[in-house]
Amino acid sequence: MYPIIILSLAGILSMFIGAYKLKKLALPAVLVATLAAFVSNFLPQNLHDAPVYSGMLKFDSFAVNFSAVLMGITLVILILSRRYYRDNHEHLGDIYALFLFSVVGGMIMVGSYNLVMFFVGLEILSIPLYILATSERNNLLSNEAGLKYFLMGSFITVFLLLGMVLIYGMSGSFDFGAISAYLSSTPETPVLVKLGVMLIMIAFIFKISAAPFHFWAPDVYQGSPAVIMVFMSTVAKTAAFGGFLRFLTQAIAPIGDSFTPLLAVLSALTITIGNLMALNQNNLKRLLAFSSIANAGYVMLALVGLGVNSSSTVLYYMLVYSIANVITIAVYLTVKESLGSGSIDGLKGLYQSKPLLTFCLVLAMLSLAGIPPLAGFIGKYAVFVEALHNGYAWLVVLAALNSAIGIFYYFRVMRTAFQNAEEGPVTVPYVLGYSTVLVICTLVLLVLGIFPNVVLNGW
Amino acid sequence: MLTTLLLFIPILGGFLLTLIPGTNSTRWQALLLSLVAAALSVYMASSFVPTGGVQFEAQSEWLPMLGIGYHVGADGISMVMLLLTNLLSPLIFLSTVKHDIANRGLFYGLMLIMQGAMTGVFVAQDLFLYYIFWELALIPAYFLVLLWGSGQHRKTAMKFFIYTLVGSLLMLVAIIFLSQQWSPASFDISNVYKVSLSPEAETFVLLSFMLAYAIKIPVFPFHTWQPDTYTQAPTAGTMLLSGIMLKMGLYSMIRWVLPVAPNALQEHGPWMIWLMVIGIAYASVIAIQQKDLKRLFAYSSIAHVGLIAAGILTASTEGLTGSMLQMFAHGVNAIGLFYICAILMERTQTNEIAQLGGIRNIAPWFATTYFVVLLGSVALPLTNGFPGEFMLLSSLFKQNWVWSLVAGSGVILGAVYMFKSYQGVMLGETKVSAFPDLDIWDKAVLVPIVIAIVLMGLFPDLITRIAQPSIEQLLQSL
Numbered sequence: 001m002y003p004i005i006i007l008s009l010a011g012i013l014s015m016f017i018g019a020y021k022l023k024k025l026a027l028p029a030v031l032v033a034t035l036a037a038f039v040s041n042f043l044p045q046n047l048h049d050a051p052v053y054s055g056m057l058k059f060d061s062f063a064v065n066f067s068a069v070l071m072g073i074t075l076v077i078l079i080l081s082r083r084y085y086r087d088n089h090e091h092l093g094d095i096y097a098l099f100l101f102s103v104v105g106g107m108i109m110v111g112s113y114n115l116v117m118f119f120v121g122l123e124i125l126s127i128p129l130y131i132l133a134t135s136e137r138n139n140l141l142s143n144e145a146g147l148k149y150f151l152m153g154s155f156i157t158v159f160l161l162l163g164m165v166l167i168y169g170m171s172g173s174f175d176f177g178a179i180s181a182y183l184s185s186t187p188e189t190p191v192l193v194k195l196g197v198m199l200i201m202i203a204f205i206f207k208i209s210a211a212p213f214h215f216w217a218p219d220v221y222q223g224s225p226a227v228i229m230v231f232m233s234t235v236a237k238t239a240a241f242g243g244f245l246r247f248l249t250q251a252i253a254p255i256g257d258s259f260t261p262l263l264a265v266l267s268a269l270t271i272t273i274g275n276l277m278a279l280n281q282n283n284l285k286r287l288l289a290f291s292s293i294a295n296a297g298y299v300m301l302a303l304v305g306l307g308v309n310s311s312s313t314v315l316y317y318m319l320v321y322s323i324a325n326v327i328t329i330a331v332y333l334t335v336k337e338s339l340g341s342g343s344i345d346g347l348k349g350l351y352q353s354k355p356l357l358t359f360c361l362v363l364a365m366l367s368l369a370g371i372p373p374l375a376g377f378i379g380k381y382a383v384f385v386e387a388l389h390n391g392y393a394w395l396v397v398l399a400a401l402n403s404a405i406g407i408f409y410y411f412r413v414m415r416t417a418f419q420n421a422e423e424g425p426v427t428v429p430y431v432l433g434y435s436t437v438l439v440i441c442t443l444v445l446l447v448l449g450i451f452p453n454v455v456l457n458g459w
Numbered sequence: 460m461l462t463t464l465l466l467f468i469p470i471l472g473g474f475l476l477t478l479i480p481g482t483n484s485t486r487w488q489a490l491l492l493s494l495v496a497a498a499l500s501v502y503m504a505s506s507f508v509p510t511g512g513v514q515f516e517a518q519s520e521w522l523p524m525l526g527i528g529y530h531v532g533a534d535g536i537s538m539v540m541l542l543l544t545n546l547l548s549p550l551i552f553l554s555t556v557k558h559d560i561a562n563r564g565l566f567y568g569l570m571l572i573m574q575g576a577m578t579g580v581f582v583a584q585d586l587f588l589y590y591i592f593w594e595l596a597l598i599p600a601y602f603l604v605l606l607w608g609s610g611q612h613r614k615t616a617m618k619f620f621i622y623t624l625v626g627s628l629l630m631l632v633a634i635i636f637l638s639q640q641w642s643p644a645s646f647d648i649s650n651v652y653k654v655s656l657s658p659e660a661e662t663f664v665l666l667s668f669m670l671a672y673a674i675k676i677p678v679f680p681f682h683t684w685q686p687d688t689y690t691q692a693p694t695a696g697t698m699l700l701s702g703i704m705l706k707m708g709l710y711s712m713i714r715w716v717l718p719v720a721p722n723a724l725q726e727h728g729p730w731m732i733w734l735m736v737i738g739i740a741y742a743s744v745i746a747i748q749q750k751d752l753k754r755l756f757a758y759s760s761i762a763h764v765g766l767i768a769a770g771i772l773t774a775s776t777e778g779l780t781g782s783m784l785q786m787f788a789h790g791v792n793a794i795g796l797f798y799i800c801a802i803l804m805e806r807t808q809t810n811e812i813a814q815l816g817g818i819r820n821i822a823p824w825f826a827t828t829y830f831v832v833l834l835g836s837v838a839l840p841l842t843n844g845f846p847g848e849f850m851l852l853s854s855l856f857k858q859n860w861v862w863s864l865v866a867g868s869g870v871i872l873g874a875v876y877m878f879k880s881y882q883g884v885m886l887g888e889t890k891v892s893a894f895p896d897l898d899i900w901d902k903a904v905l906v907p908i909v910i911a912i913v914l915m916g917l918f919p920d921l922i923t924r925i926a927q928p929s930i931e932q933l934l935q936s937l
Contacts, residue, residue, distance in 0.1 A: 309524060355480065355565075372594040378522075381635075385525060388639065396635075400628050407624060415613065418606055452522060 001059050002046050003037035003067055004107050010034070011100035018093030027082050030096040034078065034103075038071045051113045055175055058250075062311055063111035065455075066242040069315060070106045073234050073322045074099065079437050080330055081227045095135060098128035099231070106239030110246060115164045115174040118243060122160070122207070125239055126153050129232055133224040145223025152216045156206040163199030166192045176251040183254040197252055197259065204247075207240035208296040209289075211269040218277075221289035222342070229285060230329040233292040234322035241299060241314055248306065256306060264304045264387075264395050270297030271398065275405040283342045284332050287409060288325065291368060294406065295321050301383040301399060305390035309456075313386055316455040317379040320367060320448055324376065327364035327441050328413075330434055331357055344413055349421025356435070358417045360442045367445055369410040370403045375449035382456060462515045462531045462582050465499050465541070466575055468492060469548075473571025481563025486556045489567035493548045493574060500545035507538050509925055511932030513584065521588075526644035530584040535929030539783050539922055540581040540710050543790050544703050548574045550904050551698045554798050557900045566607060569599035573699055580707045586634050586646040586715075590627075593711075596704060597623055603696035604688060612691040615684075622684045626671035633667035636660070637719065652718050652936070665720035665727060672716070675708035676764050679738025689757040694801040697753075701760050701793040706786050709764065712771045713779060713933070721774070721937040728772050729859075735769040736855070736862050738762075739869035747876045752810040753800045755880055756793070759836070762869050763789050769866060770851035773858050776934060781850025783926045784919055788835065788843035791915070795832035795908040799825075802901060803884070807891050812880055817889030822896040826885055828905040833881055835912040837874040843915035 010033030017026045040046060041064055051058040078099065085092060105124025112118040130153060134146030168174055170193045171182040183189065202213065209217035221229045248256050274294025281287040295317075302313045334357065335346050351358040367376035380403060384396045448454065472492040476485060503515060516532035533541060552570065560566050572595070579592030597620065604616040638644040640654045656664065674681045689697050716724065739762045746758035767785050770778035802825065804810055819826035831842075838844035848870060856863035897905065915921065 312524075351562075355562075356478075359478065366598065371598060372591040377591075377594075382525065384635065385644070388635065397632065400632060404621070404625055404628055407621065411617065411620070415605065453524070456522070457524060 001052065001057055001111070002040035002043065003071060004104055004111075006033060006037040006040060007071075007100045007104045007107075010037075011097040011104065014093045014097040014100065016093070018091060023092045026092045026096055027078070030100065031075065031078055033100070034071055034075050038068065038075065041067050041071065051177070055177070056114045056117045057108070057111045058113035058176075059111050062242075062246065063107070065312075065315055066110035066238065067107045069238060069319050069322075070103055070110070070235055070242075073238070073319075073326065074103045074231070076326050076437055076441060077227060077231050077235070079433050080230075080326070080333065082433055084225065084227045084333065091135075095132065098132050102128040102132070102231070103235060106235060106242075109239050110242035112243065112246065113176045113250065115167065115176070115179075115251070118247065119160060119164060121239075121243065122203070123157070125236060126157075126207075129228070129236060132228045132231070133220060135228065136225050139223075141223035142225060143223075145220045148216055148223075149220045152206070156203050156213070159199045160203035163196040163201075163203070166196030166199070170196070176247070179251045180253055183252060189255050189258070194255075194258070197255075198262075200247065201244075201259065201262075204240060204244040205266065208237050208244075208299075209293050210266055210296045210300060211273045211293070212266075214270065214273065214293050217293055218286050218289040221292070222283060222286045226285065226329050226333055229288075230325055233288065234318075234325050237292070237296065238315075238318040238322060241318060245303065245311060245314055248303065249311070260304050260306070260390065263300055264392055267297045267300035267304060268395055268398050270294070270300065271402045272297075275402045275409075278409045279405065281409070282344055284328075284344050284346075284413070285342050287344065287413070288328060291406075291409070292325070294402070295368075298380060298383055298399060298403075301387040301392075301395065304392055304395065305386035305388065307386060307389055309382075310386055312456050313379075313382045316375075316448075316452065317383055319455060320375040320379045320445065323441050323445050323448075324364040324367045327360050327438060327445070328368075330438050330441075331361045331364075334434060344416050347413065347417045348419045350417040352420065357438065360438045361417055362414050363442050363445060365410045365414045367449070369407050371407075373449055375445050375452065378449060378452045378456070382452075460515075460517060461499065461503055462533060463517050465496055465503070465545070466531065466579050466582065468499070468575070469496050469571040469578070470575030473568040473573075473575060475568070476571060477565050477568030479564050481560075481565070481567070485563040485567050486552070489571055490549060490552045490556065492571055493545070493552050496574065496578070497545045497549050500541045503533070504538055504542050504925065507533075507535075507925060509535060509928050511535070511928045516584070518584075525587075526638060526641070527587040527646050528585050529588060530647055531579075531582040531588070532584050533582050535926040536710070536713055536783065536933070537581045539787060539926050540706060541578060543706065543787050544574060544577050544581065547698075547702050547790055547794055550794060550907060551695050551702070553900070554698065554794075554801070554904045555695045557898075560607070562606065566603075569602050570695060570699065573599040573603075573704070577703055577707060581710060584648040586637065586648070586651050588646070589711075589715075590631060590634055593707065594624075594627060596707065597627075600696065600700060600704065603699075604692045607693040607696065608691045609693075610691045611687075615687045615691045619684045619688045622681075623671075623674055626674035626681075629667040630671035633664045637664065651715075654719065656720075658722065661720045661723040662727065665716065665723040668711070668716050668720070669731065672708035672712050673768075676705050676768055677708075677761065678735055678765055678768055679741055679761065680734070682738070682742070682761050685761060686754055686757040689760070689797075690751070690753050694797060694804075697797045698794045701757075701797065702790040705760075705764055706790060709767055709771060709782065709786055712768065713782070717771070717774055718933065718936060724772065724774065728774070732769045732772050732855070732859075732862055735765045735772070736865040736869075739765040739769070739866050740872070743869040743872035743876065747872065747879070749876075750812055752803065752812055752815075752880060752884065753797070754810075755812075755876060756796045756800065759796075759873060759876065760789070760793055762873060763836075766848065766851050766866055766869070769862065770854050773854045774934065774937065775854045775857065776930060777850050777857070778854030779930045779934070780923055780927060781847045781854060783847075783930070784915075784922055785844070785847030785851060787922055788847050788912075788915060791843060791908055791911050792832055792836045795828075795905065795912075796836060798901075798904055798908075799829050799832065802897070806894055812883040815884045815890060816887040817885070818891060818894050819885040820889055822894050824897040824902070825894075828897070828909055829881065829885065831909045831912055832905075833877050835916070837877050838870060841913070841916045843912045843919075845916060846919040 108121030136142035278290035576596035583589035742761035
């Protein structure tokens, strides 16, 4: 829980930076804090196998590993944001504070051992995102995105609360361990508990933008500032998956199996909708939104075949997916700055002017499309195997066919980058931070593809 | 260790080359890397002891959680393919050096990665590793067609990629299925060979593997991507595709299909062979009508590899030995033929047979080398095409004489269209205004090919000596 403490403090301090007009300091300070939190996460004292704080949090290896990924990706996104917010002199400190609070919420979620804490984590994660989505104040789309996200999100919260109340009412406790003990001691699960789990699942499905609650994602992703969008589709999603996985394995493990058919159907639906809708998108952010829906569906395969390796599989998949997404958005940002458009055609001529950038984009796209030997392939393979263990062969075949559909739109992005631009090559200003982030991300992607055991070792 | 080196020198070297912007010296660096690999493979072949077993083995854990290991090694069959890959690659690189290619770093880097990936397919002793290399070879091929192709190459590249990927995905499903027969899952070749399957499961595995290979080779009726891709890819890409890459499919039939699904093959083999021999005749008939030389060679390639595939499916010593010989011969000949196309294109800006003619009168070197490659391709005795083709036809004859009749007609038609095209391009009145004879770089590519054609025709034993024991062992274990 050290990272939670460090980042909460850093967030509060960051708000003061705004008040004292020390904007130049904001980003370095936030980066240092995140880095410190990242390092402290790996301290042996940080790891407790028993619940702490009156059984509210349990910082076991599951929580530590998920937190590490959450903070790692946030670190990268923060570096990317430097450029993005360079003109926004007014609320810089607040924006960074919101970023940090959101990550703290995510870490509370993946570390929670109590339904109340789970709820608190989810809200701390979400509320900053509602604000951040509208942070481009003069952009109508950004305002719309924030409002949409907020309305839908708070509506879904009601479901979550109702589900928690139902479970509490039957089991008499919010504690994961107590709920689990109650469930294994009751021979027949009460309908109300099942209903409660279902309602919580609805909130989860909304958060990861899986079908049938995915409709908000394309609009919100397209409207939000790119940096926020990538934060939502990577960090927030990873946290949601981690939190739900935790709930599934620790609180309702005894009856977890009865929900797999439902998850399987939803996963099939999500993968198919995401891939088919992505085929015809011309806006890169919108395409990424549908791709993110499809990928949520793939990760759900691991939940369908819940086994000992599921946690590391989910984490590996989300990490790889997040890195590829961050790379794509970083490329998009550089191109957008010079072209002022979010259309895929804006990538034309990229190879002529920026071969290195194109190289990173190509690897990211190949990884997203799941082409061996890139990390995305190993991730897909691992989730397929998880689902197969539980006997869902039809689902795996469907998912495999869908990944063939994915080739079409991921390759379209890639191909466009190699097309010659009609009006000469686009000029992309050279930015040190971006290139460094890109190269590091690409290297990590390659290393994860060749040595997946780093993450994928079934802790 | 040697195998690992042979594998990763081109892959890592190629990867580095793609990163740095190309300069004039890039081509020499690439050539040097491929020569190193060639020297290494020759050294391995010379120290190879022709027994049945796997040599130069390397094995270590890679992904124990999923039952995947890094396990490479070469038996006689792999050894021949290694020689083919790594001896032909320098020639392919050499064929490009005199041209000014855009984005050199990327071009040569991709070619090297492809060389390494193909080597990987031939040495992988772990089914998952094999699949990874199989797909890794596809990515550079896609980019070679996409970025340096001509004509409608964007569409063609996509068609090629999707076509082959769909086949591979089904193969992947079969691979996962095979690995799950063990608990915990295992992809290692020794375990994969030991799997015992129910008849239905075996049929499923056979069909999904064969579909992937039929597309890759390509065998009638899955060949529709091939003529476009061969015609529109850059010459070096076509050489890699036809000379080496399609052998991945043929080799995989020997390595994986025969041992894993022998019973299903006995049941379904006959209609597959029927398809293949019909494909030979079909492709030959189409080849006769082609007006474009490169397209003609593309169709003739379908006919040749169809015969090899049919011979492999007979699962006889003769068929397999013939296929090894013919794979090598076809690789050498295909590179020669497509290089000849490139020379014609470079000097006359056309591959249209009707617009060419009488070149023999002004370019004797070119005429002679073209003629020798042509003789090898039509399988004249004492050239490299003859022993392999003879054994393949004979293996077909022993199982069903009608097969050899249909396939043999393809061979005869092959002579017809090859000589007709030679007549059109080289003989008659001289239609081209000027045609400089082979320069030093052309000779550097074509002379080794001519030597190989004659040498292999005289001493087919060079190849069979390496492969024979492994083939016999493989067939005994069925």
